[in-house]
Amino acid sequence: MRKVQVILIDDIDGSDADRTVQFGLDGTTYEIDLNKDNAAKLEKALAPFVEKATKVSSARAAGGRAKRTASGRSKAAEVRAWAKEQGIAVPDRGRVPNEILEQYEAAH
Template structure:
């Protein structure tokens, strides 16, 4: 048995549409358009595309995920780490591998 997917236009509801992706500012959009609707969109954008230039893609910024902990909890984690043979500084960020080991040893799930 074959399964067939039909994509309908977001504008007209007509079948045989395809997804078009475009951006404005820092926002990207997707819209399902028939070939005729896509052509109209391209015609509307044509004056801007002629004088525009392709933007350089910015380097992705890494989001630093810092677990929410209190000063007291960090002190407890540092004490636990030292007691269990881990080396770490008295101050500063607690290494991820130590946080992970502490969380696993204590059944803590910080993904929530």
């Protein structure tokens, strides 16, 4: 029989930690093991910012996919039409290759 025991150590002062705290900033999620006192200090320090912040869904916080705009689709159609006029092979669907976009930008 085997027994695995996980002991949390406070990342700030090396004492026994009570929990792992997760927080995020600028699109990055962090975890830190803290005792009750240090967790309270972190919560107190962040409280004024959390109070004024807008909570976002986990998909958006994790870098959820941005929706394509109508202007993005119309530009792709414009680039495809230009490429075909220039005799450049371009796919009818999907992403326009970067080299074709660069040629289009250079010509305009």
